Amino acid sequence: MPARIRRDDEVIVISGKDKGKTGRVLRVDPEKDRVYVEGLNIVKRHQRPTPGRPDSVAGVIEREGAIHASNVMLLDPKDNKPTRVGIEIHEGRRFRVARRSGTRID
Incomplete structure (x- = not known):
């Protein structure tokens, strides 16, 4: 995965139990x-309190799980629809480009 999806990108899930839902990428594990x-x-994760840390949270904790990168697509910044990502080289710099509309993704 050559940095097609990065942190803070808006993506849509294209398969799995959350198919069709959109959200912001919190982190990426390349x-x-x-x-x-x-x-x-x-x-859901069951967590014990950490000894010596009064601020540690114990009990059943809900948090985001990992989704395989092939199961999400970037949302086109122009029309908010799923798009593939291309790489464009301009003046020696690489830019991500939405294939759907051709707009650069910052």
Whole structure:
């Protein structure tokens, strides 16, 4: 995954239990080709209180789980529809480009 999807991108899930839902990418794990999307793929984790840390949260915690990068598509900034991402080189710099509309993605 050569940086097609980055943190703070708006994406839509194209397969799985959250298909059709959109959200903002919280973090990316490029080694495993996984992304974490805000409010999607919520998993429950049972956590004990950490000794010596009074601010540690104990109990059942809900947080975002990983989604494989192939199961999300970037939303085109122009019309908010799913698009593939291309790479355009201009004056020696690489830019991501929405294939749907041709607009640059910042």
